[in-house]
Amino acid sequence: MQLTDKIYYVGVNDRTKHRFEGQWHLPQGVSYNSYLVVDEKVALIDTVEADFFLEFLDKLHAVLGDRKIDYLVINHMEPDHSGSISLLRKYYPDVKLVGNKKTFGMVEGFYGEPTADDVEVTDGSELSLGSTTLQFHLVPMLHWPETMVSYLKEDKVLFSGDVFGCFGALNGNIVDRDMDTESYLPEMERYYAAILGKYGAQVLAGLKKLAPLEIEMICSTHGPVWTEHISTIIELYRRLGAGETEEGIVVAYGSMYGNTQRVAEAIAEGAAEAGVRKIVVHNLSVSQPSYVLRDIFRYKGLAIGGPTYNGELFPVVNDMMERLCGRKVSNHVLAAFGGFSWAGQAVKILEKYNERMKMEMVDAPVEWKQGANPDVLESARELGRRLAAAVKA
Ligand SMILES: Cc1cc2nc3c(=O)[nH]c(=O)nc-3n(C[C@H](O)[C@H](O)[C@H](O)COP(=O)(O)O)c2cc1C
Ligand SMILES: [Fe+2]
Ligand SMILES: [Fe+2]
Structure with missing residues (x-):
């Protein structure tokens, strides 16, 4: 599924797990979203839960054929996104991991993976993929300490990790403008309340930090890709972060x-x-x-x-x-x-x-x-x- 000239959706649906993180109900499943940016260099943004690796690998091959992946950008280390790192490295041994200092500590701790050749980024630093550039913004405690988001500058696309994520698997359509999003918005609130609900102050800080970015597409790690509802979901996050109620x-x-x-x-x-x-x-x-x-x-x-x-x-x-x-x-x-x-x-x-x-x-x-x-x-x-x-x- 091609989202833009250079971005492909390579995520998967989980329709069998009853409870996300062992506790939050999933009556309509959940998606683990992953994205490929195919430029002079190929960057994969996050992976999927390890159980879905074979399906994920097929999707990568369908887009890339024999091409290698140059970078794996790790926005978030929770295993629903990092779970396939070790397997991915077996199939793509030359892939360089991209993360911040806290990310790499966790890669080693979770997966015992060496982190020798990797690309350590800091707040605001950039990585050129050829005609496009990824820019990294650290958003600690949204909802883990290593959490960051990645912005594809030229395309104005924000890879936001769990931020703006929602429960509910994707039913064929990926992008909000192609589907009826009515069921996903309350699920974004439920996701927020369950997963980000402690971190209202950090949500507001993150929104403030990202405010200068011009954003035309938000690619989160769960649920639809957002284009025409961007202002709605940012306002939802602002309201929830500020603790505003009806x-x-x-x-x-x-x-x-x-x-x-x-x-x-x-x-x-x-x-x-x-x-x-x-x-x-x-x-x-x-x-x-x-x-x-x-x-x-x-x-x-x-x-x-x-x-x-x-x-x-x-x-x-x-x-x-x-x-x-x-x-x-x-x-x-x-x-x-x-x-x-x-x-x-x-x-x-x-x-x-x-x-x-x-x-x-x-x-x-x-x-x-x-x-x-x-x-x-x-x-x-x-x-x-x-x-x-x-x-x-
Ligand atoms: C298994 C059980 C344990 C209870 N333990 C206490 C107790 O420790 N102290 C107390 O004052 N009442 C206790 N009660 C009484 C209930 O708190 C009380 O009857 C209450 O009004 C029941 O509300 P309900 O009808 O909504 O279930 C217990 C009742 C049950 C069935
Ligand atoms: Fe998470
Ligand atoms: Fe997640």
């Missing part, structure tokens, strides 16, 4: 016997009564964490609750709190709720978590003993109304 509420809960669920429903009803249109209720025993995280990143309000369970917070709710503490979500408004039957811990633990998350907390948490009776449900509706007011403020 007026809306996520009600997330876990429940064994339905009391917490009834309280969750009452909170949602209260918020609806107070005029919030966008309300998403997630049963954390059913909804996959990345979808919940995506919605929390999107909306300003979060009501979260669960029962006390063996003296702790119910596990799926506790898990979500841990995930939130590992992300940048402090611009939110929080409402907590939780029940118990003999010694309540759930609400206390939620409050403790918020010391780390630092969301603005709406008074007062709804805590109840045993059944969620009509008084409890009324205080839950009231909590929903108050959360709505804080979200609208």
Whole structure:
């Protein structure tokens, strides 16, 4: 698949993995994108997961025939992209690896590969391919320390690594203008929330650094190649990086016997009564964490609750709190709720978590003993109304 005069798509689709990084659900698969720039020199930008190497090799041969690959540019060392480095070097022994100082430490550590002949680049340095030039920009912690992006100056193409990546395999078409991108944009948010969500400050720093570049095409390592939606996805990243949210509420809960669920429903009803249109209720025993995280990143309000369970917070709710503490979500408004039957811990633990998350907390948490009776449900509706007011403020 030829993208421009000199750039070819040589990525693969993974439609069998259930969970990316062992945890994020992949109902529509994921692509590992790799690109060839064929000029006087041939540069390969990133590789694919090792399981897909044979398919990848066929794609390289289809474009290159017997031609050699001069450079392998390693924008990111996570094994979904670096996994084929060792095998690639067996088939292309003369390929020179291109990376920064941190990249090469990782190549050695992961693959035990010698890094003698390689091309070490620094921030802003360039590599001529003949009529075109690759320029490298280090974007540390997007989302690993060695992460960089590569810009093909003459063609105005940014090879952005995981930045602007999204879940969802590619269905024949590669470039956004040739396809219906509707399903990919929410998947870019889900990818962001799952994978980059801790690094909002670095996202903003990276966007600032890349702002002077004129970009006509963004080739990331997952999902479509972006041309006509570039401003949309940059704005999405800016908004997510800055922690900007929409007026809306996520009600997330876990429940064994339905009391917490009834309280969750009452909170949602209260918020609806107070005029919030966008309300998403997630049963954390059913909804996959990345979808919940995506919605929390999107909306300003979060009501979260669960029962006390063996003296702790119910596990799926506790898990979500841990995930939130590992992300940048402090611009939110929080409402907590939780029940118990003999010694309540759930609400206390939620409050403790918020010391780390630092969301603005709406008074007062709804805590109840045993059944969620009509008084409890009324205080839950009231909590929903108050959360709505804080979200609208
Ligand atoms: C397996 C299990 C463990 C529980 N552990 C505690 C506990 O340690 N302390 C407590 O006060 N209540 C405990 N409870 C009671 C629940 O927290 C309480 O009944 C709660 O309202 C249940 O909410 P639900 O109906 O949404 O599941 C436990 C209940 C179950 C089923
Ligand atoms: Fe990655
Ligand atoms: Fe990746």
